[in-house]
Amino acid sequence: MTAATNTPTNGAPAEGAASFADWMSGLWLIVTLELRQRVRGKAWYVLLGIFVLLVALVTTLLWYATAAEYVGGGGVFSMIVFFVLLLGTLVSPALSGNAVNGDRDAGTLATTQVTLISAGQLVLGKFVAAWITSLAFLAASVPFLIFAVSAGEVSAATIGTSILVLAIELGVIAAIGVGLSGVVIRPLFSIVVTYLLVAALSLGTLIAFGLLGAATKATVTSTFTPVLSSDFDPETGEQSNVVCGVPETTTYETPRFDYYWWILAANPYVVVADASPGVFDENGSPSDSFGWIAVSVRQAQTPPELATEYDACDEAANGYDSYSGEYPGMQVPGPTQQEIYDGALPSWFVGLAIHVALAVGALLWAWRRTITPARRLAAGSRIA
Numbered sequence: 001m002t003a004a005t006n007t008p009t010n011g012a013p014a015e016g017a018a019s020f021a022d023w024m025s026g027l028w029l030i031v032t033l034e035l036r037q038r039v040r041g042k043a044w045y046v047l048l049g050i051f052v053l054l055v056a057l058v059t060t061l062l063w064y065a066t067a068a069e070y071v072g073g074g075g076v077f078s079m080i081v082f083f084v085l086l087l088g089t090l091v092s093p094a095l096s097g098n099a100v101n102g103d104r105d106a107g108t109l110a111t112t113q114v115t116l117i118s119a120g121q122l123v124l125g126k127f128v129a130a131w132i133t134s135l136a137f138l139a140a141s142v143p144f145l146i147f148a149v150s151a152g153e154v155s156a157a158t159i160g161t162s163i164l165v166l167a168i169e170l171g172v173i174a175a176i177g178v179g180l181s182g183v184v185i186r187p188l189f190s191i192v193v194t195y196l197l198v199a200a201l202s203l204g205t206l207i208a209f210g211l212l213g214a215a216t217k218a219t220v221t222s223t224f225t226p227v228l229s230s231d232f233d234p235e236t237g238e239q240s241n242v243v244c245g246v247p248e249t250t251t252y253e254t255p256r257f258d259y260y261w262w263i264l265a266a267n268p269y270v271v272v273a274d275a276s277p278g279v280f281d282e283n284g285s286p287s288d289s290f291g292w293i294a295v296s297v298r299q300a301q302t303p304p305e306l307a308t309e310y311d312a313c314d315e316a317a318n319g320y321d322s323y324s325g326e327y328p329g330m331q332v333p334g335p336t337q338q339e340i341y342d343g344a345l346p347s348w349f350v351g352l353a354i355h356v357a358l359a360v361g362a363l364l365w366a367w368r369r370t371i372t373p374a375r376r377l378a379a380g381s382r383i384a
Contacts, residue, residue: 059148077158092173092174093194126181130175130177131170131174162272176194176358179359180366183366216255224249224311261300265297273291284338
């Protein structure tokens, strides 16, 4: 008899590959169980149907409000993307915020934990299922996005980037909900905390930016030199014998929003808008909602001018240039929105990194709290 060896034959799968395949099989098992449980009842289909009706209504109103038939579908496309993100922030926390503690409360979590399914497979499987569920809203809006694109004026880069970033943001919300459901004991409390965290990113960043910017003041010094008297020649349109007054200096306070523009980087709507390539018309104005939001955020980076000077006496003495249509010393018109957009720093990748870090941190925390056997359990925890 020859002794059996542990050496694998040619063509046989390696032990590491088999282990990874088994791990993925267990993960997919959790995903399929979660998805079957979610779509088993009629409530999910009713919710999806209401969403389709709302998107259809919004698309119709936007089509006529923006005259998309004549100016293009950029505005309609961007608003549909924002609407899907809005509904994702409203629905996803309710669908994912009780993924783990809901099973614990129903007494089915312990049954899963005594199987070969690991804590990592359990948490990640529930996250993937919640992400796929939230992506169903994006998939349901695809016909309306195609309808908006058919009107023209929507670049392929805008379509691909905005949808990709939107899908990632929906995954972040799902991950935060699943993570908190593994950390917080009570399902209702974890759902509420998820809503609060999403609200802090969506609305809290705007409130913090506005309050901090308005509370931080800087002094602006303005100098004005008046004309006391002069002789005006109506034939030449010039002034002579100009008598100048004493320069007058005034000061006033102005807010410093440029100190806190980075707070807006954590806003999911800003992330989607700033990540999309800016599209501008011949006048340098944005062609969609993405561009208007991105320009507003990037314009906040510009510090206010703290010293201004206007010399009306010098203007009167040097006269008016009829050829150029300008007075000497006249202030040059400010930059266009496109110039502001191109001259400022993009912030979407910072916000996206913050969101991904929050999602990963929440999932890791839930994984640590779901590992069995547990050394410590919170008061009131249900074991089986």
